[in-house]
Amino acid sequence: MHQYIPNTEAEQLRMLNEVGIASFEELLESIPEALRFQGDLPLSPAKSEIEHKQDVLNIASGDANTTSHVSFLGAGSYDHFIPHVVDVLISRSEFYTAYTPYQAEVSQGTLQAMYEYQSMICELTGMDLANSSMYDGASAMAEACLLAARHTRRNKILISRSVNPVYVDVAITYAHHQGLEFEFIDIEDGITNLDNLKSVLDATIAGVVIQNPNFYGGLEDLAAIKTSITDPKTQLIAVVNPISLNLLEAPGKLGVDIVVGEGQSLGNHMSFGGPYLGFMAVKEPLIRKVPGRIAGESVDVNGKRAFVMVLRTREQDIRRERATSNICTNQGLNALAACIYMSALGKNGLRRVAELCTQKAHYLGDSIDSLEGYALQTEHYFNEFVVEVPGSAKALIKRAAEAGFFAGVSLSQFEDNADNKLLVAVTEKRSKTEMDSLVQFLEGYSV
Secondary structure (H helix, E strand, O other), rough: OOOOOOOHHHHHHHHHHHHOOOHHHHHOOOOOHHHHOOOOOOOOOOHHHHHHHHHHHHHHHHOOOOOEEOOOOOOOOOOOOOOOOHHHHHHHHHHOOOOOOOOOOHHHHEEEHHHHHHHHEEEEEEEEEEEEOOHHHHHHHHHHHHHHHHOOOOEEEEOOOOOOOOHHHHHHHHHHHOOHHHHEEEEEEOOOOOHHHHHHHHOOOOOOEEEEEOOOOEOOOOHHHHHHOOOOOEEEEEEEEEEHHHHHOOHHOOOOOOOEEEEOOOOOOHHHHHHOEEEEEEEHHHHHHHHEEEEEEEOOOOEEEEEEEEEEOEEEOOOOOOOOOOOOOOOOHHHHHHHHHHHHHHHHHHHHHHHHHHHHHHHHHHHOOOOOOEEOOOOOOOOOEEEOOOOOOOHHHHHHHHHOOEEEEEHHHHHOOOOEEEEEEEEOOOOHHHHHHHHHHHHHHOO
């Protein structure tokens, strides 16, 4: 009996006899012999579980991660502190095995978690309603563009060049067969150029996409951008960092119509790039056009508090041609992690995280700017900024990794003529000692 194959050779023979063949090889007759592997697989001798575990640990120890290195990585993924309670609770089997509730009202716990998550996202963004999460920040932005097009019955989207270029690529891919057209707004000194925006606005524009803080860390003037959009049908879409909203004015109070973003920083680990969590919040007129699902609160026949599935506009629930998206289960467990994280920290704790991020980022930014050969390129920022470094940013990143730092992200992978530009992010986890050590490394670095 093989340990990992659940049937014996006698059982295999009975199955072969049942289908009228004598051997497993007969099943492969349609495959030319030249394409079949001959002989035994080059596998090492069998090992015990203890030996296998040690092998895996040895392989894992070769990875550079945020435990072995001090991380200043950003560009959409951030090394925030996550209270242990988050991982403990989302590891409960009733949470991590839950799927979209098809008989929704039976799943009161799942619905309540969705409802609480939506409520917190609305509180953060200042919007009227939120759905129960998206796949990630990039797809959330793409869905927002499609939502604006559906609502306005227009097909042109303006996107600032200060928006995360990866998000832009995803939006263009999403819209490939949707008939959307994209036009880009120029930037000046790292933020959106209002004059250029005004010059390209017309009655064909479905939505304007602005990221704040933007990809380069700069703070955009959402109120001024909203004022520039004189056509009431044109939707203003804001891509935001949820942690920053604990300091910055809520986009809903600045006239934004659709707010989306990446929720990884809300209690989700960096996890080598995913899975992550997209969020979307909108003004009330857009409620029936929102993708995904919305949970609501009601009362049952006995007058007790109850949670219900208010809206689920996917192709499995309504006529396919009227579905807004194939978004379904999406990132329910990640959304739960965000819900627990926000609950654990509370309003004051979240604000303190935001304060520490911006205070420490400005301390490090000013310290680097004072070094010979380095120049800070971002004037007003939350927790992320661009630095001009001596020589190649990629070469600096490599040397910094050898010294125990993830120094940042090279902008050369996103734009031309940016070989010497480094995007640096700072979170509340970074200590003064760690930041001073990075500055000391940069000071001693030579091309």
